[in-house]
Amino acid sequence: MSFVPMLESDVEHWTHTKDVLIVGFGGAGACAAIEAADNGASVAVFEAASESGGSTKLSSAELYLGGGTQVQKAVGYDDSVEDVFGYLMDSNGPQADEAKTRAYAEGGATHLDWLMALGVPFKMSEYPERAMMALTDDCLLYTGSEKAWPYVERYTPAPRGHNLYVEGDNGGPLFIEILTDAVNARDIDVHLEARALRLIVDRHGPGQRIVGLVVREDMEERFYCAKKGVILCAGGFVMNAEMMQRYAPELAKSGTVPIGNPNDTGGGIQMGLSVGARAINMHEGFLSVPFYPPATLTHGIFVNGQGQRFINEDAYHGRIGCYLVKQTFPVYLVLNVDDYADYETASWLAAPVRGTGETLEELAAELDLPNGVLAETVGQYNVAAERGMDAAFHKSKAWLKPLTGPYVALDCTPGAGAFLPHFTLGGLDTTVDGAVLNSEGECIGGLYAAGRTACGVPRRGDGYASGSSVGDATFSGRRAGRHAATH
Amino acid sequence: MSFVPMLESDVEHWTHTKDVLIVGFGGAGACAAIEAADNGASVAVFEAASESGGSTKLSSAELYLGGGTQVQKAVGYDDSVEDVFGYLMDSNGPQADEAKTRAYAEGGATHLDWLMALGVPFKMSEYPERAMMALTDDCLLYTGSEKAWPYVERYTPAPRGHNLYVEGDNGGPLFIEILTDAVNARDIDVHLEARALRLIVDRHGPGQRIVGLVVREDMEERFYCAKKGVILCAGGFVMNAEMMQRYAPELAKSGTVPIGNPNDTGGGIQMGLSVGARAINMHEGFLSVPFYPPATLTHGIFVNGQGQRFINEDAYHGRIGCYLVKQTFPVYLVLNVDDYADYETASWLAAPVRGTGETLEELAAELDLPNGVLAETVGQYNVAAERGMDAAFHKSKAWLKPLTGPYVALDCTPGAGAFLPHFTLGGLDTTVDGAVLNSEGECIGGLYAAGRTACGVPRRGDGYASGSSVGDATFSGRRAGRHAATH
Numbered sequence: 019m020s021f022v023p024m025l026e027s028d029v030e031h032w033t034h035t036k037d038v039l040i041v042g043f044g045g046a047g048a049c050a051a052i053e054a055a056d057n058g059a060s061v062a063v064f065e066a067a068s069e070s071g072g073s074t075k076l077s078s079a080e081l082y083l084g085g086g087t088q089v090q091k092a093v094g095y096d097d098s099v100e101d102v103f104g105y106l107m108d109s110n111g112p113q114a115d116e117a118k119t120r121a122y123a124e125g126g127a128t129h130l131d132w133l134m135a136l137g138v139p140f141k142m143s144e145y146p147e148r149a150m151m152a153l154t155d156d157c158l159l160y161t162g163s164e165k166a167w168p169y170v171e172r173y174t175p176a177p178r179g180h181n182l183y184v185e186g187d188n189g190g191p192l193f194i195e196i197l198t199d200a201v202n203a204r205d206i207d208v209h210l211e212a213r214a215l216r217l218i219v220d221r222h223g224p225g226q227r228i229v230g231l232v233v234r235e236d237m238e239e240r241f242y243c244a245k246k247g248v249i250l251c252a253g254g255f256v257m258n259a260e261m262m263q264r265y266a267p268e269l270a271k272s273g274t275v276p277i278g279n280p281n282d283t284g285g286g287i288q289m290g291l292s293v294g295a296r297a298i299n300m301h302e303g304f305l306s307v308p309f310y311p312p313a314t315l316t317h318g319i320f321v322n323g324q325g326q327r328f329i330n331e332d333a334y335h336g337r338i339g340c341y342l343v344k345q346t347f348p349v350y351l352v353l354n355v356d357d358y359a360d361y362e363t364a365s366w367l368a369a370p371v372r373g374t375g376e377t378l379e380e381l382a383a384e385l386d387l388p389n390g391v392l393a394e395t396v397g398q399y400n401v402a403a404e405r406g407m408d409a410a411f412h413k414s415k416a417w418l419k420p421l422t423g424p425y426v427a428l429d430c431t432p433g434a435g436a437f438l439p440h441f442t443l444g445g446l447d448t449t450v451d452g453a454v455l456n457s458e459g460e461c462i463g464g465l466y467a468a469g470r471t472a473c474g475v476p477r478r479g480d481g482y483a484s485g486s487s488v489g490d491a492t493f494s495g496r497r498a499g500r501h502a503a504t505h
Numbered sequence: 506m507s508f509v510p511m512l513e514s515d516v517e518h519w520t521h522t523k524d525v526l527i528v529g530f531g532g533a534g535a536c537a538a539i540e541a542a543d544n545g546a547s548v549a550v551f552e553a554a555s556e557s558g559g560s561t562k563l564s565s566a567e568l569y570l571g572g573g574t575q576v577q578k579a580v581g582y583d584d585s586v587e588d589v590f591g592y593l594m595d596s597n598g599p600q601a602d603e604a605k606t607r608a609y610a611e612g613g614a615t616h617l618d619w620l621m622a623l624g625v626p627f628k629m630s631e632y633p634e635r636a637m638m639a640l641t642d643d644c645l646l647y648t649g650s651e652k653a654w655p656y657v658e659r660y661t662p663a664p665r666g667h668n669l670y671v672e673g674d675n676g677g678p679l680f681i682e683i684l685t686d687a688v689n690a691r692d693i694d695v696h697l698e699a700r701a702l703r704l705i706v707d708r709h710g711p712g713q714r715i716v717g718l719v720v721r722e723d724m725e726e727r728f729y730c731a732k733k734g735v736i737l738c739a740g741g742f743v744m745n746a747e748m749m750q751r752y753a754p755e756l757a758k759s760g761t762v763p764i765g766n767p768n769d770t771g772g773g774i775q776m777g778l779s780v781g782a783r784a785i786n787m788h789e790g791f792l793s794v795p796f797y798p799p800a801t802l803t804h805g806i807f808v809n810g811q812g813q814r815f816i817n818e819d820a821y822h823g824r825i826g827c828y829l830v831k832q833t834f835p836v837y838l839v840l841n842v843d844d845y846a847d848y849e850t851a852s853w854l855a856a857p858v859r860g861t862g863e864t865l866e867e868l869a870a871e872l873d874l875p876n877g878v879l880a881e882t883v884g885q886y887n888v889a890a891e892r893g894m895d896a897a898f899h900k901s902k903a904w905l906k907p908l909t910g911p912y913v914a915l916d917c918t919p920g921a922g923a924f925l926p927h928f929t930l931g932g933l934d935t936t937v938d939g940a941v942l943n944s945e946g947e948c949i950g951g952l953y954a955a956g957r958t959a960c961g962v963p964r965r966g967d968g969y970a971s972g973s974s975v976g977d978a979t980f981s982g983r984r985a986g987r988h989a990a991t992h
Contacts, residue, residue: 112754221710410810
């Protein structure tokens with residue numbers, strides 16, 4: 019598929035003209051459209067699928083927001099912008115974008131207000147379990163490593179995952195329904211089953227400006243003119259095997275499963291590249307071992323092929339996943355059978371039981387581990403658990419509990435049966451307002467990107483927090499929509 | 506600095522016209538020039554520095570070549586193309602380029618012949634020590650992890666590092682002197698203190714062809730026309746802090762030191778990007794803990810902040826370096842004092858002694874490690890050493906020796922004083938013949954890249970072998986020169 023841009027002078031007839039054209043009607047595209055319209059722009063949205071939603075609809079639609087949101091305040095958390103900013107800068111590592119992170123930390127509370135004003139419901143309550151998402155209709159939960167080492171020593175933790183007021187893991191469909199209603203309530207043209215093919219440019223080369231979009235719909239190519247800008251909100255590239263091999267080969271070959279919607283094929287990123295945009299952080303991704311719920315599994319320890327622990331097990335599942343895939347395999351989660359309790363009914367992990375034993379010797383005999391090291395590792399862990407201080411890995415006292423048997427070991431080795439998902443965190447380099455940058459670091463006139471087509475706030479798998487993607491997609495979509503409408 | 510290309514129609518006067526223009530007179534540029542000239546092209550080379558050499562001159566100029574080179578045969582090694590290919594594909598991981606690796610494995614022996622025909626001297630001998638480079642005038646040595654786990658179990662090892670026939674670590678200057686003589690012996694225009702600024706293109710946009718080069722020399726801008734092609738051999742970007750932060754932030758922030766020549770500022774890569782080239786593998790780099798010689802340090806064990814070993818210590822120093830920077834710090838190399846012997850005179854590492862002790866208890870008291878784990882780790886290692894089998898990490902029996910004390914621990918933590926260098930392994934995506942690819946995967950007419958401006962055979966720090974860079978630079982330079990001259 020070719021994304022080579024088309025010259026404006028080759029357009030014989032414009033099908034339609036709008037101020038702002040938006041590619042993709044997921045969380046980012048919807049918010050971009052709403053903001054652009056609310057800032058006075060005429061808007062059209064083009065979605066390749068036959069309905070709105072994108073990957074946001076498939077997600078829990080948790081939103082990672084803090085700095086004193088109304089839910090945080092109602093529940094009694096005094097979260098500060100500086101703690102959000104510090105935590106996100108630190109956990110997104112040396113590739114964190116300071117301007118975007120600053121805006122996101124400062125704008126978190128008002129972003130939630132804006133969503134609530136659209137009708138997105140949040141209960142003023144907390145879901146106190148260690149979980150990837152709330153399974154009740156409660157709102158606030160910890161969805162990162164805020165309470166885990168090393169972050170807990172640096173930033174005051176607060177729960178920042180905001181779960182929608184809907185029973186179970188059904189946030190995505192409800193969230194998209196509300197955003198879609200908000201789009202439909204405005205004077206926004208929505209084109210479904212409309213695939214953006216190529217950008218239209220006023221000319222090739224320096225000073226080039228994006229002036230429109232070639233779209234395939236109703237079995238023909240149509241030509242839409244954008245007076246103010248085109249916003250690419252077409253998702254990431256996790257479903258494009260060729261792009262994954264080229265840009266994120268380690269993630270693709272991690273033995274984990276790509277997750278996203280089928281149109282996450284990198285078309286938005288490719289359209290950007292076709293006009294000289296620069297892509298950054300393309301090798302990075304989220305990569306998870308979703309081992310809680312049940313929270314009791316956190317009492318266990320992960321051990322690698324050398325029989326060693328490698329991380330504090332109370333960290334976020336995505337952080338552990340990133341460490342896990344870099345170990346020498348196999349990797350097991352070793353537990354007391356007591357803590358295994360609800361595993362079969364409550365877990366998404368689906369890691370097979372690889373061994374059991376009344377004693378560690380019995381367990382080790384069923385696992386492919388060097389002689390004696392499992393006993394030593396568990397022995398060291400038990401000393402730490404009894405002391406209430408894990409000097410080696412800094413697992414919180416709250417999760418330290420001796421492993422006394424009988425034991426069970428779950429096989430979390432990639433490829434051995436456990437559900438281990440991944441998605442991408444790289445994309446087009448943009449300003450904090452979504453303007454796409456070229457290799458010179460200059461804005462490409464009339465071109466914006468948001469959501470996973472851009473490289474946003476979340477930039478590292480080992481620092482990821484659930485709710486960062488929908489949070490960043492909707493936040494960056496709004497900023498791009500507003501900027502495109504008003505410049 | 507702007508790399509925006511210039512339009513041919515804006516050139517008022519061509520200073521000169523050649524078939525092939527080459528940017529950079531290091532190892533890649535020299536070989537590109539020689540091959541282009543030997544294939545009938547008129548050639549000009551532009552070098553920003555006041556002499557030839559680039560990073561190749563600063564290096565040992567070891568060449569990683571195998572598959573039955575004349576030195577390998579003379580010394581008695583029966584190395585196969587398939588073992589070279591397998592080892593390089595495996596050690597360069599999921600991002601290995603099959604076509605380039607195949608050509609390099611198959612062409613290794615004849616590449617050495619070609620260099621010898623130019624006058625590059627190699628002694629038909631082996632340097633049998635574990636070392637980063639031969640310190641005598643001997644030739645062949647192991648410069649990767651061929652004899653170490655996991656590769657030793659998969660591919661028949663052979664030494665493939667070819668050191669020049671010159672006493673000590675003086676390969677680079679001699680190698681460049683010979684290549685420079687070879688260039689000067691041909692009808693090749695050499696421009697020193699001539700900085701390539703921008704590419705000249707026949708037009709902007711699809712179908713664009715590179716037709717020349719804007720060069721700053723003698724305090725003015727000159728315009729050189731290329732009838733057949735421009736070859737970018739301008740090195741990597743390790744000396745450009747802004748590019749490092751954008752594309753390789755983890756490498757830049759690893760606490761290690763960038764090495765290369767001062768002009769490794771990514772100009773070649775930026776010129777490629779300015780005409781729509783795609784860059785790949787930009788986050789990756791070589792990263793070393795150069796702890797041998799003296800080889801006796803390999804008898805020691807590396808331990809991380811959890812007091813754990815993390816790798817087989819007989820692996821290549823670059824592989825260990827990549828593992829080292831991902832550990833929880835501090836990281837120590839723990840040794841018997843006996844094996845420390847020549848460290849102060851023979852080592853490049855310069856890691857400070859952080860602790861000593863007649864017993865492990867005394868040593869541990871001086872190190873910042875969790876209680877008791879050092880004793881357990883050393884205890885496990887000593888059991889493995891006495892058995893002659895390191896089941897956990899697979900260190901070869903040849904290097905297993907119990908740690909019985911008295912002990913010394915060297916502090917290898919980044920930033921603590923040890924010399925830990927890094928350089929980049931990403932660049933422009935090219936065909937096996939050096940043609941630069943755009944984001945559509947199509948060749949950009951008239952544009953080539955070689956050496957570290959391109960993404961070549963070596964692609965992973967943890968799989969790197971010394972001699973891969975000069976080997977790949979000279980090999981890829983030749984292929985690009987030949988292709989540009991004949992197409």
